Amino acid sequence: xxxxxxxxxxxxxxxTAIVGAAIILCVFYIYYYxxxxxxxxxYRLSCLDSDKMSGSCRALMMDFKxxxxxxDNFRETNILGAGGFGCVYQGHLQPANISIAVKKLSxxxxxxxxxxxxxxxxxxxxxxxxxxxxxxxxGETRLLVYQLMHNGxxxxxxxxxxxxxxxxxxxxxxxxxxxxxxxEYLHKxxxxxxxxxxxxxSNILLDSNFNAKLSDFGLAILDGSQKKSQLxxxxxxxxxxxxxxxxxxxHTQSTVSWxxxxxxxxxxxxxxxxxxxxxxxxxxxxxxxxxxxxxxIQPEPSYRPLIADILLSLVPLVPVELGGTLRDEKSLxxxxxxxx
Numbered sequence: 001x002x003x004x005x006x007x008x009x010x011x012x013x014x015x016t017a018i019v020g021a022a023i024i025l026c027v028f029y030i031y032y033y034x035x036x037x038x039x040x041x042x043y044r045l046s047c048l049d050s051d052k053m054s055g056s057c058r059a060l061m062m063d064f065k066x067x068x069x070x071x072d073n074f075r076e077t078n079i080l081g082a083g084g085f086g087c088v089y090q091g092h093l094q095p096a097n098i099s100i101a102v103k104k105l106s107x108x109x110x111x112x113x114x115x116x117x118x119x120x121x122x123x124x125x126x127x128x129x130x131x132x133x134x135x136x137x138x139g140e141t142r143l144l145v146y147q148l149m150h151n152g153x154x155x156x157x158x159x160x161x162x163x164x165x166x167x168x169x170x171x172x173x174x175x176x177x178x179x180x181x182x183x184e185y186l187h188k189x190x191x192x193x194x195x196x197x198x199x200x201x202s203n204i205l206l207d208s209n210f211n212a213k214l215s216d217f218g219l220a221i222l223d224g225s226q227k228k229s230q231l232x233x234x235x236x237x238x239x240x241x242x243x244x245x246x247x248x249x250x251h252t253q254s255t256v257s258w259x260x261x262x263x264x265x266x267x268x269x270x271x272x273x274x275x276x277x278x279x280x281x282x283x284x285x286x287x288x289x290x291x292x293x294x295x296x297i298q299p300e301p302s303y304r305p306l307i308a309d310i311l312l313s314l315v316p317l318v319p320v321e322l323g324g325t326l327r328d329e330k331s332l333x334x335x336x337x338x339x340x
Contacts (some may be wrong), residue, residue, distance in 0.1 A: 059122040062134035066093070067143055071102055080152070085113065085218070090148060099148035100133060104141065113218030114142040120194060120217050128182030130205060130215040149213065151206035158201060164274055169281040171210055173289070173314065174322040178212035179204055180311040186214075187307050193223035200239040241301070256297045263294045285317050 070091035071078050080088045086106035093100050105114055114135070121132035136143040151157065151166075154175060158164045167175070179199075186194040196214065203216040239255075262272045269290055270278065292313050298304050305313075318324025 059118060059132045060134045062136045062143075062145055064136050064138040064141075064143070067091070067102055067136055067145060070094070070100060074102075074104065085110065093145075098133070099150075101146045101148045103144040103146070105144070106141075110142050114144065116220055117144055117217050120220055124185075124190060124194070126182060126185045127211065128178045128213055129185065130213045146215070147207075149205035149215075150208040151210060153202045154204040154206060154212065155201035157206065158274075164276045167210075167276070169277045169285075170319050170322060172277065173285075173318045174324070175204065175206070175210065175212040176289075177311070177314045177318050177323060179214065180307055180314055182212070182214040183307045184311050194220055195223055196220050198236060198239075200236050259293075260297065263290045263297075288313070288317060 068074065070093045071089040072091075074087075074089055078089045078091065080090050080101060082088070084107055086104045089102045089104065091100045091102050092098070117132065118135050121130070125131075130149070131147045132144065133147060134145040136145070152160070157167055183196070183199070186196060194217075196217065197219045198216060199214070203214065205213050205215045207213065259272060262268045266287065269286065273281070273286065292305070292310055295303070295305050296310070315324050316326060319326045
C-alpha cells in the first residue's frame with residue numbers, strides 16, 4: 001500500500017511537472033511568436049546593420065495620439081501638400097515645442113516606402129538631408145515625422161505665388177551647392193552608397209534660412225543591393241537620366257531635349273533664364289553653370305561628371321557668406337531675403 005501510494009504521488013508530481021512545463025512552453029511560444037511578428041512588422045524597418053553604414057539609429061517610434069494632437073487631429077487646414085503617397089501635415093509637438101511635418105502614407109506602396117525611409121534616414125545625418133524625428137504605425141496607417149521646413153520646397157518657391165522672387169541668383173546657386181553636398185554624402189560617405197532615384201525640385205526642401213535639404217527617400221536604394229536587371233525604372237520624367245526617356249510614352253516632352261540647344265549656344269542661353277534674376281547675375285558665371293548642366297545631361301553616362309566634380313565646380317560661384325568661396329564686393333553686401 002505504501003509503495004502504491006508513493007507511486008501515485010510520483011505519477012501526480014510528474015504529471016503536474018509535465019503540464020506545468022507545457023504551459024510554460026506554450027506561454028513562451030505565444031510571447032516569442034508575437035514579439036517576432038511585431039519585430040517583423042515594425043523593428044525590421046528600424047536600423048540597418050551598423051557595420052554597413054555609419055551613424056546610429058536616431059529616429060524614434062512615436063505615439064499616434066501625440067502626433068494626432070500635434071496636427072490637431074490631422075486638420076485639413078494643416079495640410080502642407082498632397083500627392084500619390086498621401087498628405088503632409090504641419091504640426092507642433094508638445095512639450096518639446098518643436099514644429100514638425102507629418103507624412104501620412106496611404107497608397108498601396110506605402111509599406112515599402114515607409115520601410116525605406118525609416119531604414120535610411122534613421123542611419124544618416126547631414127545638414128543637407130532632411131531629419132527624420134520619428135515614425136509611427138497605427139493599424140494600416142504609416143506616419144513619418146520630420147523637422148518642419150519653413151520655406152517649403154524649391155518647386156513651391158519657383159512656381160508658387162512668389163514666382164521665385166525670394167530666390168536671388170546667388171541664393172539659387174547656394175541651393176544647388178547644398179544639393180550637391182547632400183548627394184556627395186550619399187554617394188561617397190555612406191557605406192554602402194545610397195542612390196536617391198527621385199531627385200527633383202519638389203523633393204528639395206528649404207528651411208527658414210533657405211538651407212536646402214534632400215527629402216523623400218521612398219524610392220532610394222543601396223548601391224549593390226539589387227542587380228541592374230532587377231531594378232524597376234523609377235523617378236519623375238523630366239528629372240531622370242536621359243536614357244530613361246527610351247521607355248517613356250510617345251510624344252513625352254523632355255526638358256533635357258528642350259534645353260540642350262539653349263545650353264550649347266551662348267546667344268540663346270539668356271532666353272531660358274528666369275526673368276526674376278535676369279538682370280542680377282554675372283554672365284560669366286551663367287556660362288559656367290550652363291557648362292556643368294550640359295555635362296550632366298550627356299547621352300553617354302560615362303561622360304557625365306561625378307557629383308564631387310559638380311560640387312567643386314559650384315563652390316567658386318557661391319559667395320563666402322552662403323557657404324562657397326566667392327569673394328566679391330557685390331556679393332558681400334548684406335542681402336534681404338523674403339521668407340514665405
